[in-house]
Amino acid sequence: MNEKKIFILIFIFFTNYVSSQKEIYIDEQGDTIPNSKIAEKKKSLGKSITSWRYIGKDGNEYVKLGNNRYLKGIFDYDIIKKELEGITNSKISDSSTIIIEYFFKGDLCTNTSKDDIWTKREINKRKNFIKPIKKELLSKGIFFVCLFELGIELKNKEEKPNEYFFTDKKGFFKENIFLNQSTCGSYAAIKPNGETLIRNGEYRADWFANHLTEENWSLFFKPSEDNAKEEKTP
Structure with a gap:
């Protein structure tokens, strides 16, 4: 033939x-x-x-x-911080706003994600894109990390200094914050006062950080609110 x-x-x-x-x-x-x-x-x-x-x-x-592009709630910041410090083996300042990018198992977003295996090459390619974004967030006092649902295989060394791709080993963040699976992942911003904004669907961390400005944040958390819990609190 x-x-x-x-x-x-x-x-x-x-x-x-x-x-x-x-x-x-x-x-x-x-x-x-x-x-x-x-x-x-x-x-x-x-x-x-x-x-x-x-x-x-x-x-x-x-x-x-x-119909859940945006979700909001009040979470226990200290618990969130403690869980992240355990995963990342790093210290997070009590005054830092935390932004998490979350990747879901079984996501058909891209060829990289659909087999639930992130090779070293694929990770480096993604990091090359994120690098200037992460630097910008850090300059604003924002702690940024990428978490992957348990079951996704990461071909990286999590113990490596300055690493920021980690597995949600205990499923804590999947079970308490990222409750809604979304194509191309989700983001969460957690302020020290516990106010938490979640955005589901494809986006960028620097664009999401723009929600933290007083003008934009007030659209979700108004000063008159009594911080009623609208999401499950860990």
């Missing part, structure tokens, strides 16, 4: 495989959304729309839609 025929066979196999997979949309309750209603559903969710794209046990690709 010559190379041309091999290429044709491979192409046909790949085409058939892709076409055999279905993309199924489901709503917040887990019910299937008919194809004719998908656009309408997305429109109704507006700017608050989120999605979680994953492969089901049946081999089909699912997209779960939600």
Whole structure:
């Protein structure tokens, strides 16, 4: 069999495989959304729309839609700080605002994330992008860290000085803060007073840090609020 025929066979196999997979949309309750209603559903969710794209046990690709782009709550800062210090083996100042970028297992965001294995090369590529962002955040007194859900394999050395890619080994942050799986991850900003803002979906840490300005933060936490707990508090 010559190379041309091999290429044709491979192409046909790949085409058939892709076409055999279905993309199924489901709503917040887990019910299937008919194809004719998908656009309408997305429109109704507006700017608050989120999605979680994953492969089901049946081999089909699912997209779960939600309306939780932003969440807020009051958390125990000391507990959060203690848990992070245990994971990162570093000391965090009591006055530092913490920003966490969280990566979910089974995320189909990119080729890097979809197999739940981050090679050394993939980690370095991501860090090259984050490096100037991390430097900017540090200059503003922000402690920044990337956490990966347990089950994601990181090909790095967590004990290495200045490392900031870590596994959420006990699942503490997944169970208490990042409750909603989101395609391309989520962010959380935790202030020393416990005020916590969560943004689900693809974003950048420096853009997210802009939410910390008094003008933007007040849109979520108004001075008149009595800090009612709107999220599960660890």
